Amino acid sequence: MRCNHDGGTSARPLLFLDVDGPLNPYAGPRRALYRAGYRRHRLEFDVMLRRSHGAALLALPFELVWATTWEYDANISIAPRIGLPELPFVEWPETTPEYGGVYFKTACLVDYAAGRPFAWVDDEIADADREFVAEHHRGPALLHHVDPAVGMSEEDFAALTVWGSRVGPIQ
Numbered sequence: 001m002r003c004n005h006d007g008g009t010s011a012r013p014l015l016f017l018d019v020d021g022p023l024n025p026y027a028g029p030r031r032a033l034y035r036a037g038y039r040r041h042r043l044e045f046d047v048m049l050r051r052s053h054g055a056a057l058l059a060l061p062f063e064l065v066w067a068t069t070w071e072y073d074a075n076i077s078i079a080p081r082i083g084l085p086e087l088p089f090v091e092w093p094e095t096t097p098e099y100g101g102v103y104f105k106t107a108c109l110v111d112y113a114a115g116r117p118f119a120w121v122d123d124e125i126a127d128a129d130r131e132f133v134a135e136h137h138r139g140p141a142l143l144h145h146v147d148p149a150v151g152m153s154e155e156d157f158a159a160l161t162v163w164g165s166r167v168g169p170i171q
């Protein structure tokens with residue numbers, strides 16, 4: 001086991017949630033982000049967040065888990081600003097080797113899920129991660145790339161809803 005694993009508490013699939021990219025579209029032009037309802041938050045550095053993301057995430061048929069280098073700080077700095085409750089989070093190991101183009105998070109998430117269906121939203125997902133998950137995770141998985149210039153869009157939420165509803169509760 002390379003990473004923490006809590007197995008979750010509900011029968012819903014897991015949704016591993018990255019912050020920078022999906023919720024904080026760091027690569028987006030500010031003006032467009034403001035128009036889309038994002039607001040700037042001055043933390044250690046500026047973060048752009050859209051308040052409505054919290055309710056939209058809670059409405060998804062998933063159990064939410066932070067999968068971000070913010071780790072527990074996502075509960076302090078991000079969750080209250082978009083109306084999310086405290087969520088479980090994946091703790092990354094001290095050393096996070098990347099090999100064969102596989103992102104450092106990928107093996108951890110497979111460990112955390114331990115066979116349970118999961119979706120993962122992140123701006124760093126690539127083909128090598130899809131191949132790794134297909135090879136090492138025995139349950140259904142959706143690796144959903146989000147554009148870090150746009151953040152999570154209506155289309156992203158729609159795709160997650162369709163997938164999560166189809167996977168449904170674990171029997």
Ligand SMILES: [Mg+2]
Nearest residue numbers: 018020021123
């Ligand atoms: Mg990211």
